[in-house]
Amino acid sequence: MVDNARKKKQLEKIIESSIRVFSARGYRQAQMSQIAQEAGIAPGTLYLYFGSKESLFNFLLRYIFSGEQSLDAISIPIKSSSWGLGITSGKDAFVSSKLSAVIENAIRKREVMDIHQEFEKIINSLFFTMATYRHGITILLQSSLNWPELADFYVSIIKNLVETLTVYLDERINQGLIRKVPNVSASARFILDTIAWFAVHRHRAMHQSIISEKVAEETVVDALVHAFIPQSLRRLPRTEV
Numbered sequence: 001m002v003d004n005a006r007k008k009k010q011l012e013k014i015i016e017s018s019i020r021v022f023s024a025r026g027y028r029q030a031q032m033s034q035i036a037q038e039a040g041i042a043p044g045t046l047y048l049y050f051g052s053k054e055s056l057f058n059f060l061l062r063y064i065f066s067g068e069q070s071l072d073a074i075s076i077p078i079k080s081s082s083w084g085l086g087i088t089s090g091k092d093a094f095v096s097s098k099l100s101a102v103i104e105n106a107i108r109k110r111e112v113m114d115i116h117q118e119f120e121k122i123i124n125s126l127f128f129t130m131a132t133y134r135h136g137i138t139i140l141l142q143s144s145l146n147w148p149e150l151a152d153f154y155v156s157i158i159k160n161l162v163e164t165l166t167v168y169l170d171e172r173i174n175q176g177l178i179r180k181v182p183n184v185s186a187s188a189r190f191i192l193d194t195i196a197w198f199a200v201h202r203h204r205a206m207h208q209s210i211i212s213e214k215v216a217e218e219t220v221v222d223a224l225v226h227a228f229i230p231q232s233l234r235r236l237p238r239t240e241v
Contacts (some may be wrong), residue, residue: 006074008071009124010041010045010049011049011071011074011076012043012051012071013039013040014035014039014041014049014056015060015063016039016045017035017036017038017039018035018056018057018060019038019060019064019135019139020038020056021034021035021038022060022139022142022143023135023138023139023142023204024142024144025142026052026139026142026143026144026145026147027057027139027143027150028143028147028148031053032046032047032053032056035056038112043075045145045189048077048112049076049077049078050077050078053078053093055078055079059078060139061136061139061140064133064135064136065133065136066154102121102122102125103108103122103164103165104164106118106121106122106168107164107167107168107171112172112175114175114235115172115178115229115233116178116225116229116233116234116235117235119172119178119224119228119229121126121223122220123191123195123221123224123225125218125219126191126195126199126201127190127195127198127217127220128198130195130199130200131199131200131213131217134200134203137196137200138200138201138203138204140153140154141154146175158192161188162185162188162189162192163188163194165188165191165192166184166185166188169181169184169187169188169228170184176230176231177229177230177233178230179229179230181227181228187228191224191228194220194223194224195220195224198211198216198217198219198220199216199217199220202216217237
């Protein structure tokens with residue numbers, strides 16, 4: 001029992017260290033020796049948990065994107081797997097209902113009772129999902145710099161999100177519920193990139209410590225609501241007690 005607890009704690013340290021190294025260097029440039037050093041263990045110890053960098057990378061992506069954060073049922077050493085399984089985990093998380101259902105459900109609505117509430121819910125949903133998977137997103141982005149297949153995969157995800165959000169915006173603009181914009185597709189990309197910076201990329205900015213998660217999300221919601229919802233359709237701001 002004591003040995004299992006020690007292994008679990010060691011694995012947690014390896015995961016945290018792997019996230020930092022892969023986020024900074026990407027898959028191609030990261031070395032197992034660097035991960036071991038970051039974790040404060042010998043390289044040989046790291047190989048007792050993972051037989052290869054590929055195995056570690058794919059486990060890490062599945063761990064981040066699957067939503068299953070418990071390590072209790074994992075057998076050590078962890079079996080090697082194809083890199084495609086880790087990428088599939090990321091793709092499933094991005095394109096699954098966790099990310100797109102709120103937008104797609106809104107598109108199917110014929111009548112909208114409260115556009116402010118609906119639009120805010122979409123922004124909150126996108127922010128929550130990106131913030132939840134921010135480590136995986138950062139690793140995928142960094143790795144895609146010198147991994148063409150991975151770059152194509154990530155571009156396809158963003159393309160699908162932009163297309164879905166564009167359909168939503170176009171529908172609500174035609175209904176007079178969202179103000180007219182110069183280009184609907186560009187506006188959809190603007191919304192996603194704004195959310196992505198505050199939910200994901202701000203954590204790597206030098207000044208990120210001055211922006212809390214709550215403030216970041218509230219700022220994104222406030223700015224985008226004011227940018228796209230006509231003033232006459234906005235709700236009054238909440239009053240803090």
